Structure formats: C-alpha cells, structure tokens
Amino acid sequence: MEFDTSKTALFLLLCFFLVDGSSSQRSTYIIHMDKPSMPKAFSSHHFWYSSILKSVNQAPNPNPKLLYVYDHAFHGFSVSMSETELELLKASPGFVSAYPDSAVTPDTTRTPDFLSLSPASGIWPASGYGNGVIIGVIDTGIWPENPSFSDRGIAGPAPVKWRGVCSGGDGFNSSLCNKKIIGARYFNQGIKASDPTSAVPDTARDDDGHGSHVSSTAAGNFVEGVSFFGYARGTARGVAPRARLAVYKALWGGSGVSSDILAAIDQAVADGVDIISISLGAQEIELYESPLSIASFGAREKGILVCMSAGNRGPSVRTIRSGIPWAVIVAAGTVDRWFAGNLTLGDGKTITGWTTFPASAIVRNVPVVYNQSLSGCTAAELAEAPENTIIVCHTTIGNTDFDTVMGALSNSNVKAAIIIAEETSIFRFNTFPYPGVVITAAQGQQVADYALASAAPTASIDFKQTILGKEPRAAPALSDDSSRGPGRSYEGILKPDLMAPGVLILAAFHPHLTAARIGRNIDLATDYNLLSGTSMACPHISGAAALLKAAHPDWSPAAIQSALMTTANPLDNTKQPIREQDGSVASPLGIGSGHVDPNRALDPGLVYDASVQDLVNLVCSMNFTRNQTQTIIRSSYSCSNPSSDLNYPSFVALIRAAEIGRTLTRTFRRRVTNVGNGAAAYKVAVEAPVNTTAVVRPQTLVFGKNYESKSYSLTIRYKADIEIQHREGAVIWSDQTGKYRVRSPIMVSAAADNFE
Structure with missing residues (x-):
C-alpha cells in the first residue's frame, strides 16, 4: 500500500497547529x-x-x-x-x-541540607519547592544574569494574583525578567531628595551584591559547580527554589532612606506578593514612627507575612531596635560547615585549622619560625622574620587582632603563617588575604612543642578544605554579632522569634565587586560570595515561609509564623542546648524559639492563630495617643477591646522598676487550633523559669476534629527581682501518639526602665 506523503504532511501540520506545542x-x-x-x-x-x-x-x-x-x-x-x-x-x-525533576548534588550553601530539606520527602515535595508563591525582596536590587535567577525548570507563567511589572530601568531591560524574576522595580526619589548632588541611577540592578545574595538565599534556582574560590564546592540552591521573586531596590550603595523603603513595601503589597523579606536595619524609633512597623502592619492586614533581620549589634542584650510584634524577627546562627587548611608538621602530625585563603598556595615543607619572644606578628617583628618561612603568630600577645596581623603579613616576606587565636569573629568573615591557618591555643602548643624540639622544623599547608558535620564545633551556635532582645520598640513580645543559618552563607553576588583579596593589591571577584549576618538568616525564614504558604495556601501569616516557631529546635546537632559561639548556653533573647526546622513546621500539630483585629487590640493597649495609634492601624479599626495578651506562641513577663521586691502573678490566655490529622488529645509539660511557679489549665486539650480550637491559660508567679535579669522556661504540648511537640518559650525579664 502506498501513502500520499503530501496529504500526510498536511495532516501532521494541522495537528501541530491544533495541539499547543x-x-x-x-x-x-x-x-x-x-x-x-x-x-x-x-x-x-x-x-x-x-x-x-x-x-x-x-x-x-x-x-x-x-x-x-x-x-x-x-x-x-x-x-x-x-x-x-x-x-x-x-x-x-x-x-x-x-x-x-532536577539533578540533586551536594549542597554549596549547605543550608538546605543542614535544614534537612530533601527532594524525597518533607516540605520540599509537599510544597512543590515553593512553586506558585511570590517572595518580595526589599534590598539593593538584583544581578539578573546570575545563574541562580534562571527560570530553568520553572513551569508556567507568573501566578494569576501577580499584578506587578518588570520595570528595571537603566541597564535592566524587561527581557531580563523571566519566570523566576517576575518583577523588578526601583525606589530612589527619597534618597535623591535627601542629597540632590548624588548620582543615584534609575535601575533595579544590584550595586552592592547584598540584594542578589539575599534573593538567591530565599529562592535561588539550582546551580551546579559553584564555590567560593574552591571552598564549599557543590550546587547552590535557595530554600524555596521554585518560588518566584519580585525585587524592589530601595537601598543604594548599601544605604537608603525611610521614604524609599516605605514606598517599596507599599508597592510589594499592591503587586500581590505572598512573603516580604527585609534584611536591613532601622533606627531605634517608636512603632508608630517606624516605616518598617507601619508598612509591615499593612502587609499583615493583606495576608502577607513579613520577615526581618534582627540586626548585627550583638552580643549585648537590648540590641534589637525593631521589636515589631507583627513581623518575624530572625537571629543568625552557624551551620555545620568548616573551611579548613590542613597543617602537616614535619613529624607527620596533622592539625586542622581555619582558613578561607582564596587560592591553592604552594606551602610544602617550608621552615617554621617559632620564637616565644616574637609571637605577636607585629609589622616590626615581621620585618625581621626570615624570608620564605612559616611564622607562628599569637594574636593574644599584645592584643594584636586578626586584621592587624593579616595587614602586617601582607607587607612581609614570609611564605605563610600559623595564627593562634581564639577570636570567634574570625569564623564569620571570608577575608583571609595571606596564606595561613588559624588554630586554637591547644593546637598551638602542639606546634610549639614540635618547633622547639626539632633542629629544623618544617610544615606544609593544604588549602580549600571543606569539612561538614559536628566537628570541630557543634552547630548551630548563635553568632556573637546577632542582635539580642528584648526589642527596644516593644518588650512585651519575645524577639527575636527564631534563628536561622546566617554565618558564611554562599549565595549569588555582584560579579564586578571585590569578594576576596590576596596581599595588598590583588582584588578577586566571584559570582558567589560567602557573607555573614542576620541579613543572611532572614531570607532562610522567608524561603521557609514560602514553602509553608505553598503547602498550606489557606493558612494565615500568624499560623505560618506559629508553625515555624513552635517546631523550632532549641538543641544543636549534638542534642545539647544551642550555645553562644563562646560556649555559653544561648537564651531565647538570642535564639527566640530555637533553630528553624521547615520539615516539622509542615505539620506542626497545633498553631496559635491571630487575626488583624487581635493585632489592633495589641496596638490599642500600648498607651499611644489616638493619632499615634491610628498611624499604625488607620481609621479602619476602633480600640473597643485593647489587650496586650496577643495570641502569640511565646510568653513574656516583665519586671518594672516600680515592682521590684514584690511577688507578682501574671496570667496569659492562649488559643490553639488543631491542624493535625483529625481528632487528637494533647497533654502539657511546663518548664518553669528559675524562682518561678507556672501552672497551665487545663492540662489536657481534646480536639474532636481538624481545625477545632481550644483555649488554655498559663499563670506564673514570680518574685520581682533583677538578680537574674532574664529567666527562661517553656510550655510544651505533646499529643498522645508522640508525633507532635508544640513548644513555646517563657521569659521573665527585667524591663528597660530598670536600667534608665
């Protein structure tokens, strides 16, 4: 049988047009x-x-x-x-x-793996990796050509709720937006007005690298084979890699003004974002004057969750300037990753030290110079050091700090350095411009013993080592620069809310800015940079919130926040309480409820929900004037039922200066909603703060069905003294099957008026 090929071709062509390719x-x-x-x-x-x-x-x-x-x-x-x-x-x-489907390889940013995010089970598959959720990022803009912002693997157009545009301005053609970056805007009228002589461009393009880093941490796509000059090599990906990004540039050269920030948040709400991520600091001002406070209240009114960084002013308490009750405030912690150089002594002993020196320097069997009287590595001492040697530096001698030692080394003729230091701040920064390793005092003693016992001591250093796991330090630990609570603008609610990875996070960066240095005058650029701070922690929570929003589109911002907080882990990867980087146990004033656990947050059992009216009642209780109150809540609401007892997943009892010496009783009332699988019964366990009694009634909550709500009260009795300024405890509800553990921290704290 013969076929008419022309008719067959016509038929196939018709099929092509009839079926959308x-x-x-x-x-x-x-x-x-x-x-x-x-x-x-x-x-x-x-x-x-x-x-x-x-x-x-x-x-x-x-x-x-x-x-x-x-x-x-x-x-x-x-x-x-x-x-x-x-x-x-x-x-x-x-x-x-x-x-x-997509390739799965070892993680560069490490944090998705550290947070136990898996393509096989848990919140990633349940949420479609955040697909359909829009994260609005208020920051320094974005570098759209970075591979993290590719839309490869993202199906379908922008969500139908999206009302924004791609208006990137100069050097940011609309074609640079895609299925990942669905919107780009810039806001610079305020900063132009503040300094008419400044040359502020009209563009959403990142001029700092910070905005690109934050955006890719929250929702960057999968990018294989990235690293920081060989450290942390693997595949970069954000917490919600299929979420969409809407970028609002309101910071210029790393700074900005309130009017631009407010305009950016206002536009993000109008555009239809689901989550707003804000990694920037603010002045210590009242809630009714703060643009972050006012705009974030409006966002919550529209069903948008706002995440903010706690700030980098730690480790002292009361360094969180914006204790905004209706925003999620995020602290920064370490991850289980160590950047190392292997120091091998001439006797074969190997010591693992810290380094991020950005090259494979050749340091093989080099003579070691150890002089007990010349161990500070000052510029004068290094001028006398023999050339082509490894010198041993002790930063605690003469209080010589790490940066000073690095500067002096860069002007010397030595080959490399072994730096003995105990400064925890060293482990937050990527700056390591001279070949060397940082070791502890105990490790330094091993080096000294070998050098003094050998007639011709030598050593070798291998760079670009990345170590994962519990050693040499447990993780997470609270970063020492992460701001601590209580929040200065409002002390009645525990801030920060929780902690997320924020130390040496690898993410997208500006490709034409200095990311590392070698010596005095060699600047290095990279598409991916290691940055530290609560700015890096905040987008982890923004991404986790996007995953929850995708998995539970009917949940309110309060329910999403509650799920993240009550499932957060107060323990590190050795099952011990999370510690400060100096080794002391961290308090909720530093870590909030604990370290975020997105998979547990997917199915939290119970949530503490709160309506906009509940937030209105809180504002109405703050003793503001009528105009101050209306600045936040506007005229849409009235103050008919003011209450400071917000249905929040934490408890704070303050000790005022006028109350010192008295025995106080405080009762909190809470309402929890069952979001588990059908009927359930929960029993309570209370960890009372020191010198405090705490009673919960009833002690059992029985739910007959899903989405049923039950109420309980927590009554605490405590002596109003400030010998122990901050005492912590917890209320923990556990269901009869053992699947759910819903934990809320308690803090008894001295109020700020005790220190005035």
Whole structure:
C-alpha cells in the first residue's frame, strides 16, 4: 500500500497547529500523593496511579510514561507528561503536589541540607519547592544574569494574583525578567531628595551584591559547580527554589532612606506578593514612627507575612531596635560547615585549622619560625622574620587582632603563617588575604612543642578544605554579632522569634565587586560570595515561609509564623542546648524559639492563630495617643477591646522598676487550633523559669476534629527581682501518639526602665 506523503504532511501540520506545542511538550515530574486517599476499588497504589495517568491522557499523545513508583521514602511516582496533563492530574483525588525533576548534588550553601530539606520527602515535595508563591525582596536590587535567577525548570507563567511589572530601568531591560524574576522595580526619589548632588541611577540592578545574595538565599534556582574560590564546592540552591521573586531596590550603595523603603513595601503589597523579606536595619524609633512597623502592619492586614533581620549589634542584650510584634524577627546562627587548611608538621602530625585563603598556595615543607619572644606578628617583628618561612603568630600577645596581623603579613616576606587565636569573629568573615591557618591555643602548643624540639622544623599547608558535620564545633551556635532582645520598640513580645543559618552563607553576588583579596593589591571577584549576618538568616525564614504558604495556601501569616516557631529546635546537632559561639548556653533573647526546622513546621500539630483585629487590640493597649495609634492601624479599626495578651506562641513577663521586691502573678490566655490529622488529645509539660511557679489549665486539650480550637491559660508567679535579669522556661504540648511537640518559650525579664 502506498501513502500520499503530501496529504500526510498536511495532516501532521494541522495537528501541530491544533495541539499547543508548549502544552504537549513532555517533561519529567515527581508527583506526591496522599496514599490513604486511594479508592478501595484498587488492589494497589500502582494500579491507582496508572488509572489516574490514563484518565488525564490528552490524545493523540501517548499515555504518560510512569517511571518509578515510590512507597518508602514518600508516596507517589515520577512520570513523563505534558503541562496540560499535569494540570488535569492536579484535580485528581489524593493529589498533594508536583515539581519538575532536577539533578540533586551536594549542597554549596549547605543550608538546605543542614535544614534537612530533601527532594524525597518533607516540605520540599509537599510544597512543590515553593512553586506558585511570590517572595518580595526589599534590598539593593538584583544581578539578573546570575545563574541562580534562571527560570530553568520553572513551569508556567507568573501566578494569576501577580499584578506587578518588570520595570528595571537603566541597564535592566524587561527581557531580563523571566519566570523566576517576575518583577523588578526601583525606589530612589527619597534618597535623591535627601542629597540632590548624588548620582543615584534609575535601575533595579544590584550595586552592592547584598540584594542578589539575599534573593538567591530565599529562592535561588539550582546551580551546579559553584564555590567560593574552591571552598564549599557543590550546587547552590535557595530554600524555596521554585518560588518566584519580585525585587524592589530601595537601598543604594548599601544605604537608603525611610521614604524609599516605605514606598517599596507599599508597592510589594499592591503587586500581590505572598512573603516580604527585609534584611536591613532601622533606627531605634517608636512603632508608630517606624516605616518598617507601619508598612509591615499593612502587609499583615493583606495576608502577607513579613520577615526581618534582627540586626548585627550583638552580643549585648537590648540590641534589637525593631521589636515589631507583627513581623518575624530572625537571629543568625552557624551551620555545620568548616573551611579548613590542613597543617602537616614535619613529624607527620596533622592539625586542622581555619582558613578561607582564596587560592591553592604552594606551602610544602617550608621552615617554621617559632620564637616565644616574637609571637605577636607585629609589622616590626615581621620585618625581621626570615624570608620564605612559616611564622607562628599569637594574636593574644599584645592584643594584636586578626586584621592587624593579616595587614602586617601582607607587607612581609614570609611564605605563610600559623595564627593562634581564639577570636570567634574570625569564623564569620571570608577575608583571609595571606596564606595561613588559624588554630586554637591547644593546637598551638602542639606546634610549639614540635618547633622547639626539632633542629629544623618544617610544615606544609593544604588549602580549600571543606569539612561538614559536628566537628570541630557543634552547630548551630548563635553568632556573637546577632542582635539580642528584648526589642527596644516593644518588650512585651519575645524577639527575636527564631534563628536561622546566617554565618558564611554562599549565595549569588555582584560579579564586578571585590569578594576576596590576596596581599595588598590583588582584588578577586566571584559570582558567589560567602557573607555573614542576620541579613543572611532572614531570607532562610522567608524561603521557609514560602514553602509553608505553598503547602498550606489557606493558612494565615500568624499560623505560618506559629508553625515555624513552635517546631523550632532549641538543641544543636549534638542534642545539647544551642550555645553562644563562646560556649555559653544561648537564651531565647538570642535564639527566640530555637533553630528553624521547615520539615516539622509542615505539620506542626497545633498553631496559635491571630487575626488583624487581635493585632489592633495589641496596638490599642500600648498607651499611644489616638493619632499615634491610628498611624499604625488607620481609621479602619476602633480600640473597643485593647489587650496586650496577643495570641502569640511565646510568653513574656516583665519586671518594672516600680515592682521590684514584690511577688507578682501574671496570667496569659492562649488559643490553639488543631491542624493535625483529625481528632487528637494533647497533654502539657511546663518548664518553669528559675524562682518561678507556672501552672497551665487545663492540662489536657481534646480536639474532636481538624481545625477545632481550644483555649488554655498559663499563670506564673514570680518574685520581682533583677538578680537574674532574664529567666527562661517553656510550655510544651505533646499529643498522645508522640508525633507532635508544640513548644513555646517563657521569659521573665527585667524591663528597660530598670536600667534608665
């Protein structure tokens, strides 16, 4: 039989036009299913999945190809299918989530792995990696060409709720926006007005690197093979890698003015973002004067969760300037990653030291100079040091700080340095311009013993080592520069709320700015930089909130915040209480509820919800004038029921100066909503602060169904003294199955008026 090839070609051409090429193109997706939803008619979930795929098939395409069925790490399957078929599948009973298949490799930023984010189970697959959620970032702009902002693997256009535009201005053509960066705007009228002579460009392009770093930490796409000059090599990815980004540049050269910040937040709310991430500091001003406070209240009114950095003014208490009750305030902690240089002594002993020297310097069998009388490594001492040697420096001698030693080394002729130091701040910064390693005093004694015992001591150093795990330090630890509570603008609610990774986070950066140095005059650039601070911690929480929003689109901002807080972990990876970097135990004034655990937050059991009216009642209790109050809540609300007892997942009892010497009783009332699986019973355990009694009534909460709410009270009785200025405890609700543990910290604290 012969075929008319011209007619066949015409038929195929018609098919091409009748079937949308983009909708019929096939990709591989991983589908997460609710296995208990399987109809009883099917003998196995394999047959159930096959039946679903047949029902969504779009002729004349072949049936979707089932690749794998998963029934151990999680329930679901992988399949090759079109976008049209995927949309039909989403309407099937039992469907939970879907996300594109992608390569999984070791993590560079480390934090997704440190947070136990996995493509096989937990919040990533349940949320589709944050797909459909929009994070608005208020910062220094974005470098759109960075690979972290590629839209590879992101399916579909911007969410229908999106009302923003790509208006990037000079050097930022609208074509630079994509399915990842769906919006870009800039706000500079305020800073131009403050200094008319300044040359502020009209662009959303990042001029600092900070905004790109923050944006990619929250929602950067998968990028393989990145590192910081060989350290932390692997694949970079944000906490919510399929979330969309809307960028609002309101900082210029690392600074800005309140009017621009307020305009940026206002526009983000109008554009329809779901989460707002703000990694910037503010002056110590009242809540009714702070643009961050006012704008974030308006955002919460529109159902938008606002995340803010705590600030980098620690380790003293009362260094959080903006204790905004309706924003999530984030502290910074370390991760379980150590950048190292292996120091090998001539006798074969190997010592692991700290370094981020950005090159593979050749330091092999070099003579070691150790002189007990010349151990400060001052410029004068180094001028006398022999050339092409490794000198041993002790920064505690003469109080010589690390930066001074590095500057002196860069002007010397020595080959490398072994620096004995105990400064924890060294481990927050990537600046290491001269070949060397930092070791502890105990390790330094080993070096001294060897050098003094050997007639010709030598050593070698291997750079670019990355160590993961519990050694040499437990993680997380609270960064010493992370600001501590109580919040100065409002002490009645515990701030910070929780802690997230914020020390040496690898993420996108400005490719034309200095990221590292060698010696005095060699500046190095990179697309990915290691930065530290609460600015880096904040976008981790923004990303985690985006994942929760994608998994639970009906949850309020308060419910999302509650889930993050009550499931946060107060223990480190050795199962001991989280510590300061100096080794002392950290308090909730530093870590809030603890270190974020996104997978547990996905299914928290109970949440403390709060309406906008609840926040209004809180503002009305703050003894502001009518105008001050209306500045925050506007005229839409009245102060008919003022109350400082917000339904919040933490408790603060203040000791005022006038109350010292008295015995005080404070009662808190809380309401929790069951978001677990159906009926449940919870029992309470109370960890009372020192010199305090704490009683919860009732001690058991019984829920007959999902989304049912129950109330309880916490009454604490305590002596109003400030010998122990801050005492901590916790209320912990656990269900009868042992699956859920809902923890809320208690703080009894001396109020600021005790120190005036």
